[in-house]
Amino acid sequence: MKVGLFIPCYIDQFYPQVGIATLRLLQRLNVDVTFPMEQTCCGQPMANSGFEKLATGCDRNFVRNFADCDAVVGPSGSCVLHLKEHLHDEQHPAEAAHLRDNVYELCEFLTDVLKVEQLPPVRFPHRVGLHTSCHGQRGLGLSSASELMKPKFSKPERLLNMVDGLELITLAHPDECCGFGGTFCVFEEALSAKMGKDRVADHVRHGAEVITGGDMSCLMQLEGTLRRQKSPVRVMHIAEILTADV
């Protein structure tokens, strides 16, 4: 299976270490993975702003880059959900449909496709708070949602529990939104910042040394809030923890 590594634009530019960790994790699990060099963005910023139709060039570029991959894996639930729901290319509809059906968020690729039961030995002796990102959780079904009266599960939690020494903390609000919300974070600045502050406070109050999650955009929001507070609490993408001692 040929896997295309999808590194969302803001991870590429601001968090290269997350891309590196994702690549190394997949390689350690013997995945045949390549990074198409001309990829850019999933198109979500335009679409969520009400201009889905303006994202056609962006969509086409994505299809061009990944069309020959059997599967696409990205370390961001939100971008992956957007692709799954909205990737279109009028000139290459079959390729776009194939990609919509075969794009995976990193955690679900590990638990559902690779069916990972055990990770290559990795140790991370810290108290960790898992931020459950909404699009991954409610959109992709990576974990159960507190609103639904259905059996509880969490794919990211399952993976974190495979890490030696890692202690997951319990939060008061396990699935409250962080307030990032794409362009919401600037157009509703005051509200977005307050949501970020509240989310961080829940983790800090329950003793997190590190906050992790599967969506770097939410983590960027939490990191920006923590750094402004000069907090010692660190933010790491789940791929970085799962490859902590590489």
Added chain:
Amino acid sequence: METPVRTTHHAEAAAAFLRDEENVDWHNETLWFVRSKRDKAAAVLPEWEDLREQASRIKNHTLSRLDDYLLELEKNAQQNGITVHWASDADEHNRIVLDIMRQHNATQVVKSKSMLTEECHLNPYLLKHGIDVIDTDLGERIVQLRNEPPSHIVLPAIHLKKKHIGDLFHQHLGTDAGATDPQYLTEAARIHLRQKFLLADVAITGVNFAVAETGGFVVCTNEGNADLGAHLAKVHIACMGIEKVIPKGEHLGVFLRLLARSATGQTTTTYSSHFRRPAPGQTMHLVLVDNGRTRQLASPDFRNSLKCIRCGACMNTCPVYRRSGGHSYHTAIAGPIGSILAPNIDMKQYADLPFASTLCGSCTNVCPVKIDIHQQLYKWRQVLGEAGAVDPAKKVGMTGMDFLFSRPGLYRFAGRAGRRLMKLFPSLANNGSLNPWAVHRDMPKPPVQSFRDWYAEQEKK
């Protein structure tokens, strides 16, 4: 006493609400407490998710044959002795209500909770025509005395604390200055409202469910104020949106179990009163209102917003609503559901509301009738974008982004240049007046190398 028209953009109203952080935290926690009560009430029913599915299907079915069920309702209601009126919009609804008042020479009206009459701005209309209308739901009476609209469809005065009520009642009802004891204040409101009930010529109520096969309707309250009003007055006018009809009485078993549990975590509302026909010597009117609903019905993307049973669960769970308050939505129905209903009424005036969300999806999951609220928020954004109802600067920005992202070489260059600029001038990137992000948050530290630059280097090795 006219309700002021608010045109403030949601973001500005939210920012104003957020200035009192202690109050925001209290508001947030109060509504979360209601959400938690809903969770407990739902969790004890093993069939909860099946009930939601069933309710959704009944509503979908009803909407697919709305015309038939409305005519059946009309016919059966008329046979029961109820006078049925049809209103195409808010103005017609208000005129019909006023005409009924005039026929009865009525000047005093008591009204129990009805979001439809809020939507139609009935109160200011009646007051303008010399009719004294008193809201009898305690929360609604409180906001009426404050000359402001309800901030929540189930908990109209949830934005206020005991102290506010004490001051308000001291001013209007003559209670002791500084009193905050809920029992004392409620007793004062009770005495005040009792006089209004006794004097009223007409009682207006809302309708939670109208049953096509019986021609009757059900009104749910916790205070019994709808019953007291309707039983004492000579004339009962019940006002309903046309989407409130359900086919059969047996379907009430599904909806009544979901409504109160979703709204407040109660097993059922204290009063779920069934009205079938006028009592001897009384007259009963049922006003069926469209006001944009048939337009919504004609739209496949937005049709199922008409399934709403007005429980308010989407407001209680919404992380945006909890921190911005109901008034920030400047519409009769606030929160996520209001944000998908309001643009159908006036696209320009409410263009900000579908953007007052992070699309987290919690609203869709709590909704007892499974309205895909967050998906409709996304779809409204597209409609507004195409209709030119979104800030033109945003459109320019998004066109630019697509230009950039469809040109990988340009993207690579811009990324490199941007990171270098951030490194050279970190104070610019973190300046809140240039970059809204940075008012309360730090920007990420720009790395020397992007992922793709690193990857290209590795490939060369």
